[in-house]
Amino acid sequence: MTSKKNNNRIEVVKTWKLYMGGAFPRSESGRSTEVTNAGGRIVGHVCRASRKDLRDAVDTARKAAEGWARRSGYNRGQILYRMAEMAEGRRDELTRAIVDCRGGSTAEARRETDATIDRLVSMAGWTDKVDQVHGCRNQVAGAFHDMSIPEPMGVVGVIAPKKPSLLGLVSLIAPALATGSVVVALGSEPHPIPTVLLGEICATSDVPDGVVNLLTGRTNELLPHFASHRNLNAVMAAGLSAKQRKELQVGAVDALTRTRPSLDSKPFDDDDYWTSPAILAPYLEIKTLWHPIGS
Amino acid sequence: MKPVRMTNGPVVDRVMAEARAASFRTRSIKKDMKLQGIRLATSMTDLTTLEGKDTPGKVRSLCRKGIAPDTGTPLPEGSTRLPHVGAICVYPELVEVAREALGDSGVKVASVATAFPSGQYPLDVRLQDVSRAVEAGADEIDMVISRGTFLSGGYEEVAREIVETKAACGDAHLKIILETGELETLDNVRRASDLAIEAVTSIPGSGPLEDGEVFIKTSTGKVSPAATMPVTLVMLEAIRDAWFSSGVRIGMKPAGGIRTAKQALHYLVMVKETLDETWLVPELFRFGASSLLDDLVRQYVKQIGGRYTASHDVPSA
Numbered sequence A: 001m002t003s004k005k006n007n008n009r010i011e012v013v014k015t016w017k018l019y020m021g022g023a024f025p026r027s028e029s030g031r032s033t034e035v036t037n038a039g040g041r042i043v044g045h046v047c048r049a050s051r052k053d054l055r056d057a058v059d060t061a062r063k064a065a066e067g068w069a070r071r072s073g074y075n076r077g078q079i080l081y082r083m084a085e086m087a088e089g090r091r092d093e094l095t096r097a098i099v100d101c102r103g104g105s106t107a108e109a110r111r112e113t114d115a116t117i118d119r120l121v122s123m124a125g126w127t128d129k130v131d132q133v134h135g136c137r138n139q140v141a142g143a144f145h146d147m148s149i150p151e152p153m154g155v156v157g158v159i160a161p162k163k164p165s166l167l168g169l170v171s172l173i174a175p176a177l178a179t180g181s182v183v184v185a186l187g188s189e190p191h192p193i194p195t196v197l198l199g200e201i202c203a204t205s206d207v208p209d210g211v212v213n214l215l216t217g218r219t220n221e222l223l224p225h226f227a228s229h230r231n232l233n234a235v236m237a238a239g240l241s242a243k244q245r246k247e248l249q250v251g252a253v254d255a256l257t258r259t260r261p262s263l264d265s266k267p268f269d270d271d272d273y274w275t276s277p278a279i280l281a282p283y284l285e286i287k288t289l290w291h292p293i294g295s
Numbered sequence B: 001m002k003p004v005r006m007t008n009g010p011v012v013d014r015v016m017a018e019a020r021a022a023s024f025r026t027r028s029i030k031k032d033m034k035l036q037g038i039r040l041a042t043s044m045t046d047l048t049t050l051e052g053k054d055t056p057g058k059v060r061s062l063c064r065k066g067i068a069p070d071t072g073t074p075l076p077e078g079s080t081r082l083p084h085v086g087a088i089c090v091y092p093e094l095v096e097v098a099r100e101a102l103g104d105s106g107v108k109v110a111s112v113a114t115a116f117p118s119g120q121y122p123l124d125v126r127l128q129d130v131s132r133a134v135e136a137g138a139d140e141i142d143m144v145i146s147r148g149t150f151l152s153g154g155y156e157e158v159a160r161e162i163v164e165t166k167a168a169c170g171d172a173h174l175k176i177i178l179e180t181g182e183l184e185t186l187d188n189v190r191r192a193s194d195l196a197i198e199a200v201t202s203i204p205g206s207g208p209l210e211d212g213e214v215f216i217k218t219s220t221g222k223v224s225p226a227a228t229m230p231v232t233l234v235m236l237e238a239i240r241d242a243w244f245s246s247g248v249r250i251g252m253k254p255a256g257g258i259r260t261a262k263q264a265l266h267y268l269v270m271v272k273e274t275l276d277e278t279w280l281v282p283e284l285f286r287f288g289a290s291s292l293l294d295d296l297v298r299q300y301v302k303q304i305g306g307r308y309t310a311s312h313d314v315p316s317a
Helices: A051-070 A073-089 A091-102 A106-134 A165-178 A193-203 A219-228 A242-251 A277-283 B014-026 B031-043 B056-067 B092-102 B123-135 B147-151 B155-169 B186-201 B229-246 B261-274 B292-305
Strands: A032-036 A042-047 A144-152 A155-159 A182-186 A212-215 A234-237 A258-260 A284-292 B045-048 B087-090 B108-112 B140-144 B173-177 B214-217 B251-253 B287-289
Touching: A042 A091, A042 A193, A051 A144, A051 A155, A051 A182, A051 A212, A051 A219, A073 A091, A073 A106, A073 A165, A073 A193, A091 A106, A091 A165, A091 A193, A106 A144, A106 A165, A106 A277, A106 A284, A155 A165, A155 A219, A165 A182, A165 A193, A165 A234, A165 A277, A182 A219, A193 A212, A219 A242, A234 A242, A234 A277, A277 A284, B014 B229, B014 B261, B031 B045, B031 B261, B031 B292, B045 B056, B045 B292, B056 B087, B056 B092, B087 B092, B092 B108, B092 B123, B123 B140, B123 B155, B140 B155, B147 B155, B147 B186, B155 B173, B155 B186, B173 B186, B173 B251, B186 B214, B186 B229, B214 B229, B229 B251, B229 B261, B261 B292, B287 B292
Parallel strands: A155 A182, A155 A234, A182 A212, A234 A258, B045 B087, B045 B287, B087 B108, B108 B140, B140 B173, B173 B214, B214 B251
Antiparallel strands: A032 A042, A144 A284
16 A cells, blocks of 8 residues: 555545434435535535424424423533533534635634634533523512522524534524523524534534434525424524514514524624623523412 | 135235335325325324223313314414314223213214223123123224134134124124234234135125225234234235125224324325225224324414414314
8 A cells, every 4th residue: 555645536525414303314305505615616515404304303302302401400511511522522623614614714713613612611501500690589569489480492493694604503502502492403504514513513422312403404495484383482593684584583473483583793702792691591481480478 | 604714815925015015105295185185084083092091081182172173273264174083982981971072073982892902801701892882872893803813723713703793783883903913924914804804794694784884903002013004005905805806895994103194194095096095985994093183283284374383283182
């Protein structure tokens, strides 16, 4: 064998699949899309998810929702931290995926990867402090204990921004996981490889099957179905156009799905903002209990 | 009674049966056809509860659901509602409750009997079980055959038990559960189907059977595997051969394991392509199911309203 580089070798270009219920299925539609880098070279293929893939993902997420919500915050924190550990182990691969898709400098991509890992660690820290920060004991004019307790949304739809493809996605997903919701997310349309790589990280880091479900595909095709799917409790989005934001909100009216169509009011690399507990609020439902004070 | 000729039945090619059964899953059924199929499958459902923990309250709730399956779901105003189911299937103790709850809705009361699900009781006890269920108001009786007797070659005895059970049914229709999950091979499934059909069509002194007066049914739902497409195909072929040779129309009821509207549509395709469309009526084809109806409703709502449903949109009975 020679150690010389073989210039005739045909590169094996990976076809990335969806991540759903802990497995990696192809799109039921059989469709896929080429991913090209800034120079026009094909760097991979990804599935183009259909509305039925979204439906299947929501079904599998719904089954996982109760178990995930019932876990202790401490345990969810361990799992999020494990995700950070696994991402750290694949730091170079994540960085390369960002560069492959979007172009730009490696240093810039590495900063995004590192910020993503740190964000997972921050959210791992919040998991068992949600009740203290977002819950409260209320003063009421009567002989009652009155408490407001945060609860998970349930199944949260996430539409990630085009860029930063990795940091944007994780910034929207991690608060859901931290607060006990499960996620069906559509990754960046033009730069999808970090999304599917995140699926591989989830699959190897103790995240229970169905808790994180990741789709790749066209935002305009899937947005109306995210909006109108009655089994999604909330849809969080960033990077949408004014028209898309409106479509999301109008579509969600029927089922009264909670929508946050523009969560990207601050840049994703603003650590102070994106790691603050206020980030968790949109992912929570507040339940208030009244309990009589005994004699 | 004349002896049952069971020894020279046709032999089933397992590989081809499985391939043929799989081919029915490739038909594209969309839009109006799908709606029509969902409505048809709903009207063919034997909505079933066969648990030790069944209560009169649960059966009444199931009956309400059977009468109007899409109650409480977000269908647009003015849309056609789903039809009522074929029957409510319960244990004999709950037949009276179901009878009263169903009133004149048109939904039949089906009762399992003959020491369901094992059938391992003396024949007189099993027959009494049938008579009581009929007296309590059951329109249809789902009997189990003695699989132990069948597997040890006691074909005559199994046939005699079927004939006696048929007599105990009176006017009630009879569904004969073969429990195919315990019969081991497709050859046995075919043999048991032929045996059951032969037994009920050759009762001395009785006239020809009405259409759907007798069904053959795959499973109790208590044994895995329950209904599968190859097994159902083999049974449908037995029904077809009996129809060709004597003109009798035996009904078919796959039961257990059919949970989605899509699966139900595959079965309807199989019935149409193995027999013909005259079998696509609740009088001749039923699904034994408990959770199938929920998915039929879900898919119906999606098809009409264009939106995927929430878990709470289709309340379980």
